[in-house]
Amino acid sequence: MSDAKTPAKRSEIRQANEALILQAAEKVFAEAGFGGATMQVIADLAGLPKANLHYYFATKEDLYRRVVRxxxxxxxxxxxxxxxxxxxxxxxxxxxxxxxxxxxxxxxxxxxxxxxxxxxxxxxxxxxxxxxxxxxxxxxxxxxxxxxxxxxxxxxxxxxxxxxxxxxxxxxxxxxxxxxxxxxxxxxxxxxxxxxxxxxxxxxxxxxx
Amino acid sequence: MSDAKTPAKRSEIRQANEALILQAAEKVFAEAGFGGATMQVIADLAGLPKANLHYYFATKEDLYRRVVRxxxxxxxxxxxxxxxxxxxxxxxxxxxxxxxxxxxxxxxxxxxxxxxxxxxxxxxxxxxxxxxxxxxxxxxxxxxxxxxxxxxxxxxxxxxxxxxxxxxxxxxxxxxxxxxxxxxxxxxxxxxxxxxxxxxxxxxxxxxx
DNA sequence: ATTTATCTTGACCGATTGGTCAGGTCGGGC
DNA sequence: GCCCGACCTGACCAATCGGTCAAGATAAAT
Missing domain, CATH: 1.10.357.10 (Tetracycline Repressor, domain 2)
Known part of the structure; x- marks a missing residue:
């Protein structure tokens, strides 16, 4: 598989995961709106545990803000x-x-x-x-x-x-x-x-x- | 006040309340989407207790369905x-x-x-x-x-x-x-x-x- | 090798949600 | 005047939500 875990330099991890989360969030927010979207669904789509989302984005609103901008x-x-x-x-x-x-x-x-x-x-x-x-x-x-x-x-x-x-x-x-x-x-x-x-x-x- | 409680014939109560609820629901659904809307907010806007909404519309989805149609x-x-x-x-x-x-x-x-x-x-x-x-x-x-x-x-x-x-x-x-x-x-x-x-x-x- | 800062995660929590229900109120047919 | 069915509602519940936290894993700096 081409998306298998590569060594991944430390500095790239944040960038890669933020992009992954933003991509998943865009799709979920588009399908359900802000209120209908849940962090759990976004996490599942991104293939990450929910707690990890909150490590990169403090709140659901912060994540939404980034998507819109x-x-x-x-x-x-x-x-x-x-x-x-x-x-x-x-x-x-x-x-x-x-x-x-x-x-x-x-x-x-x-x-x-x-x-x-x-x-x-x-x-x-x-x-x-x-x-x-x-x-x-x-x-x-x-x-x-x-x-x-x-x-x-x-x-x-x-x-x-x-x-x-x-x-x-x-x-x-x-x-x-x-x-x-x-x-x-x-x-x-x-x-x-x-x-x-x-x-x-x-x-x-x-x-x- | 013109909207004070009138005697209201029994048969008209249902029609009037359904219209009231549908009107409030349309506004709330429009402002927040299906997921972001809550029955409590719709009830407050309609000036009715939440349980009364469920008397006229079994579920939130039923209410939404009626609004869309x-x-x-x-x-x-x-x-x-x-x-x-x-x-x-x-x-x-x-x-x-x-x-x-x-x-x-x-x-x-x-x-x-x-x-x-x-x-x-x-x-x-x-x-x-x-x-x-x-x-x-x-x-x-x-x-x-x-x-x-x-x-x-x-x-x-x-x-x-x-x-x-x-x-x-x-x-x-x-x-x-x-x-x-x-x-x-x-x-x-x-x-x-x-x-x-x-x-x-x-x-x-x-x-x- | 040890330290340090970043990253990861399962378990957990208070708050809110849609929905239920028992016990009322009230109007109209008899 | 009595009764039945329509209408009303406060209190409650299980489920789910966003968010927290402490403990562990990992990579780079020393």
Missing amino acids: NIFEIWLKAAEAMDVSDDPALGIGAYIEAKMALSRAHPDGSKVWGFEVMHGAPVIQDYLETTLRSWTEDRIARIEAWIAEGKIKPISPRHLLYMIWATTQHYADFGHQTATLNGGAYGDAEWQEATEAVKSILLRGIGAI | NIFEIWLKAAEAMDVSDDPALGIGAYIEAKMALSRAHPDGSKVWGFEVMHGAPVIQDYLETTLRSWTEDRIARIEAWIAEGKIKPISPRHLLYMIWATTQHYADFGHQTATLNGGAYGDAEWQEATEAVKSILLRGIGAI
Whole structure:
């Protein structure tokens, strides 16, 4: 077995175990929410005794906090895709593609984010008010510039962003529903098809194509 | 006080109390999810002793089931708005308006639906496979007819529906996020603005305007 | 080899949970 | 006026939860 216990330098143990626990926690929190998740289930999934979880993460809330913040950072990094081009069709198109790829790669993370926000965002409220808010206003200004240049129609930049978030995250958060209506989980072709469909409607909707 | 105990005919007591409990349960389930909600909190919000809840609803799961099914029925009824016109701009526009109005009127219901689907839809899986599936296929056929008649562009009807669901429900499920970015909860004007923005982009996106 | 700090873990605890139940109250049919 | 079934509820229970702890194992520093 490739995952048999290797010698493991002391300094790597913490990093490896924290990653293992965070991965298990993300899945369990996504499936059951904060209240429905139990430390025991997370421990079992990680293959560690429960007491060991509390050695690395003091409380269930600390563990949850780390999971949510991890997701937020991945989220933000992908947002840079919008800056690849001065052409709105390319820039916004790249952002939609990046978000769709993230929904496929990290569906559990997207769900935990959903749980958190639905719950009133007790953990990441400060991030919403600072980081996300300034990011959003920057992009709104950028889109408004495109409108002023006549590159796209005079739509509402704010609600365009919300539509991109809503739509792309829908394929992660409501993946069970789309899979059921599809008769099975999405494959490569279906993800590609969904991405193109979303891009097509949104880009035409703002007059970028 | 208008909500003081009225004589209350025997037959109405059950109906009134069930409604009271369901209303409280919807809010608590929306705020905490199934696992995070407690019967005690629901009872307190309903102003009834906990044991009384178990008189009307045998288990927490039964109560949750009723809440989810109530939402699903409201959901389906509003879906008829799409049939108001043979003109795609009017039909789809009316559907978007109806869904946005529902997001505003029943944000808690929308959240409980979100929790349920994210959780793998254990309670309404059969509804997804039967009722929602056939409804979806009917609308896809209708949209395909519009495409065949040249009334709209040849977009993917299925993903258009997903985009409508995702976007409209986003304003309920992620209402805390949009409110935070907005600097406060949405008022009449802001809901109107959001509805118009969504309609504008989606209808132009499919070539209906 | 001994020390030291990190890591591991079974056993345990107080608190909370969903659910039960016996013993009430109360309204309406007779 | 009496009685039956619907309605109400405080007290209680077994199960499970997050979290603790003390004792042991292990790897690096001396």
